[in-house]
Amino acid sequence: MNRLSKLWIPLTFLKKGRETFFLYVSFMLINKLSNYIISSKSICIFFVVYGIFQFLRSYIYWKNYKYKVNKDNILLIHGYFIKHSKIIYFDQIKETNEYQPLLYKPFNLYSLSLYTESNIYGGSIKLELLSQKQLLNIYIKLYKNHPSNLSSTHHYDYVVSQKLLFLGSFSILNLLFFYLILDSFSNKLKKYLRIDFDLLNFWNLALSSTMLFLLFLIIYMFLGTIFNYVKTLLTYGNHKVQISDKNIQIKKGILKYTQETITKERIQAVIIKSSLIQRFFNITKVEIISNKEEKNSEKVVTNVVFPFVHKNNLEKLLFKLLPDFNSNLELxxxxxxxxxxxxxxxxxxxxxxxxxxxxxxxxxxxxxxxxxxxxxxxxxxxxxxxxxxxxxxxxxxxxxxxxxxxxxxxxxxxxxxxxxxxxxxxxxxxxxxxxxxxxxxxxxxxxxxxxxxxxxxxxxxxxxxx
Missing domain, CATH: 2.30.29 (PH-domain like)
Incomplete structure (x- = not known):
């Protein structure tokens, strides 16, 4: 039986430590507003004990979490006092999700989630901190030759371009979101650096004069465009898609690498989206609705397949997703x-x-x-x-x-x-x-x-x- 990498313990403890710290700060603020009904020393002792408990809990979880990759299935055993076992068969796997968060990149480790069509067959399994060798071993048994028959050709049906990323980043909602960030930043300046800068007063000044308003709007649009492009680049950079007769494979991410494989039979619906600005540039976004079962619940998941597509290429890509769909259907x-x-x-x-x-x-x-x-x-x-x-x-x-x-x-x-x-x-x-x-x-x-x-x-x- 295999265990998760020993790195899982410090990485999990780091994550839990961050959550404990924010919880500690929240408790201290509530205690201050409540006129210190609990002593600060008692709160510190409680959270030290809580941190030790989280560490021991993580260690016991790691110690009892085991899995084995067999010829036609994966066996998973976990549990502290009551042992639970789960078997997921490779021929029932309809979707995979491989990703590499930023913390995993220095160690070249990955996380892999496997989904079946129904909870009857085990639902899903998530394996953390897998090495490339372990990941390759699972893929070989899953696909019977190479980690995805798709990627062996190195041919992509869709690769997002920098031009489409830039044009697709224009969004009214993103500009409003940028305003909220500026407002939060101005509050931080006043609170921590004692700088008297109020965005609301700045708005009052800008709205008092047409010339000032236009100048402020141009500067705001320029900074907002840069912000939106960087945000879009981090979200959809390196987005590539391969489509075979049965599967759709999506690779994406700059800070967090993700690779998903979805069987076409799991496509419940296709959604084609375009904002008013994107329609001006003849750009659309294509998403699919699929279902993933995790434990005893089922949730609808929307996957972005093609984040930005020019309308000239839309019909060809739709044909690959839905071969029997008539794109010239009269509405x-x-x-x-x-x-x-x-x-x-x-x-x-x-x-x-x-x-x-x-x-x-x-x-x-x-x-x-x-x-x-x-x-x-x-x-x-x-x-x-x-x-x-x-x-x-x-x-x-x-x-x-x-x-x-x-x-x-x-x-x-x-x-x-x-x-x-x-x-x-x-x-x-x-x-x-x-x-x-x-x-x-x-x-x-x-x-x-x-x-x-x-x-x-x-x-x-x-x-x-x-």
Whole structure:
């Protein structure tokens, strides 16, 4: 039987030590706010004992965690006082996830997770701190020759380019996130360096003059663009994909290396995303929904397969993922009557909020007005350009907005469906269709304000098929 590397003990203790430190700081702050109802010495003694306990617990866990790689399965034995054993067979493994966190890189060690189709067969196994030799040994038995039949050719169907990374990094949400970082940074300057810098006062000054506002906006956009590019580079740098007849292999990461292998039969749905800025550059993001079972629970996992794809290459890559999908399928627009619903829902909330902002936060009134216009514009785009198709082997739903999502769902993966109508819907002959894929994970796809005739047709087709 094999054990985890001895490095697992100090690395785990380092992780637990970091968690204990933050817990200690939190306790000290709470104690200070509570007028020191517990002495600082008692808290220090408690956390020293707690740290020793965590170390002993990690050691006992390592001592009792054993595994063995057999010809056709992996045997795992673990447990302190009550021993647990698990067997996962190689022919039932549908997905692998190999990754190398930053702490593992100096020691050239890896972590490997193996997933089966069902919890009946053991669900999943996670092996930490594997050497390249141990990893290769598992892959050889899993794939019967080389660690992935895909990688032996060194041919990638997709490699993200620096140009796409740069263009794809433009995002309104990322710019807002950058503002939150600046605000946090300004608070740290005031607290620790005693520098009187308040971002809110800076905003007040910038909004008082059009020229100052434009200057501030240009500087902010420049710094935000650099921040967004670095963030995007660290997330999707070195992203490569290989696709075979049965498997999809994804390699990615700069600070944290990850390699995933997913069988095509586990694809529950494909999602094609593009923001308003990305549509200007003809760029989309492609994700797949799959299911991973861990222990006694099941969760839906979305994997980014192609982070940034030019539309000229999209059809070819979609064909590799879904060979029988017709990318030229004609989609039907939702009824223009739905614009009434899509505009009335946010207006009922946004107008009262407008007066609240005007009363409490008048400095942010211009920003709120801009957000108000963006939301209303998004709903108008949704009512005019949202499309769907329910008549083929795939359900296709393109939800248009500031960010457009296009769902491609194989009919066979729909396990539950229902529709609803309110009074106005019945008058306008519209309905909301709700699709659930891969029960019991309850991943819902809602197609709102579509023709009731199409919903009835879909119902009859699904009932007849089943």
């Amino acid at each position: 039907k627009k939702i009824s223009k009557k739905s614009i009434l619903f899509k505009l009335s829902r946010p207006i009922l909330i946004l107008i009262p909020l407008y007066y609240l902002v005007e009363l409490v936060f008048p400095v942010f009134l211009k920003i709120y007005t801009l957000i108000f216009i963006i939301i209303i514009l998004g709903q108008l785009i949704s009512g005019l350009f949202t499309k769907y198709s329910l008549n083929s082997n795939y359900i296709v739903f393109r939800k248009s907005n500031i960010v457009t999502n296009m769902y491609i769902i194989p009919n066979k993966n729909i396990e539950e469906f229902s529709y609803t109508q309110n009074f106005v819907h019945r008058y306008m002959k519209l309905s909301n269709l709700k699709l659930i894929i891969r029960r019991p994970s309850k991943n819902n796809i809602n197609i709102k304000d579509i023709s009731i005739e199409d919903t009835y047709y879909f119902y009859i087709k699904q009932i007849t098929k089943n």
